[in-house]
Amino acid sequence: MSERKPKNIFHQGPIPATFIAESIQKHSTQIGIGGHSIFLGQVRADVGENGKVKAIDFTAFEEMAIEKMHSIREDIFSKYPITCMHVHHSLGEVLAGEICLFVFSSSAHRKEAMEACNEIVERLKAELPIWGREILEDDSHQWKVNK
């Protein structure tokens, strides 16, 4: 498995639904796949004491994030018999209602794809050096906190 190279996971701005469709479509040649599990993170218009979130501006320590994602990828491939996995995360401004995270895993049987997808999402939220700057309706900002 060591021939896999670190992939860039970052995507400038929101991830369009058409990009997701193209990614799904590409898997139609892989006829050993029986199930795809997809998680999409969408920017939520959270209302806090400082006001309502209208967008999140994402920054990342890209080099470290790509290295870290590569090691998560190796772990996931060695733990689950999946055929492939893809991760895309937005950088820059993403408006409420737009997609900022796209995680996609595929396998012969559904359980492995689902479990791998869930674990990828949990790990990337905890381990990737990415920060969300929440822009509020009055154009002030606050830093997103992951629970």
Add this chain to the structure above:
Amino acid sequence: MSERKPKNIFHQGPIPATFIAESIQKHSTQIGIGGHSIFLGQVRADVGENGKVKAIDFTAFEEMAIEKMHSIREDIFSKYPITCMHVHHSLGEVLAGEICLFVFSSSAHRKEAMEACNEIVERLKAELPIWGREILEDDSHQWKVNK
């Protein structure tokens, strides 16, 4: 919640990636959503003792399946704080590599969307009266068995 009406879940032929993209896109106005969980079933070119599967021809007891799916939907909405859920299943012939099942759930926070999606998939496979007739490469057929 009793105002929800049974929805038709059946889709003639394979489910196109563009249909999935449109469904995702429609949720961009629901700015309280933070996560979408999607499961896609893809027809797998299984190789068994009788040969290789080239397509599955799906039939259903549609009236009963729609009633049953409605009751699963009510259970899922009462169990998980999800914003919405959508289920689409193919009828008729779907080639290996094409999508035959699309399950989509959304919620403010990721865990609920993921758990709901997994449970919907498990329940629909066990409870909906749908049958897959696997068409092999020599045009003989066998009936799909769910594990």
Add this chain to the structure above:
Amino acid sequence: MRVHLTLFGQLSDITGKREMILDDIPDTATLLETLNTMYPQMANTKFAMALNTKVIKENTILHGDNNIALLPPFSGG
């Protein structure tokens, strides 16, 4: 009583039919006996029975017109 029977999955292979009409069927046990006589292979096939979309497990007396479906193990998804 008249029974409108719908056969799904491998049962339509065994019988060569997707639908049948059977008359003079007083209850579901009689329906099963009649079918087993007509199609002995059906005895080797596991299936459930639904009366008007509801699965029934006990012998059920039939009244008026009856839509009965025979359901082999499901394999959707």
Add this chain to the structure above:
Amino acid sequence: MRVHLTLFGQLSDITGKREMILDDIPDTATLLETLNTMYPQMANTKFAMALNTKVIKENTILHGDNNIALLPPFSGG
């Protein structure tokens, strides 16, 4: 030793900078002391430190050029 410092998240708000160069820093403990003197507010902020993309938890002696990043709690996804 020279340190090329990159500040992420709320640390760039506190310092008003995304990047800084600091000279004569022998080890990471000295770096932290220097920063706390320059920006007392940093003492109230939780963050990790990465030397050339590897997180370091103990005081580390610096050699040659050093790329150090200060990482507040992550909030991607």
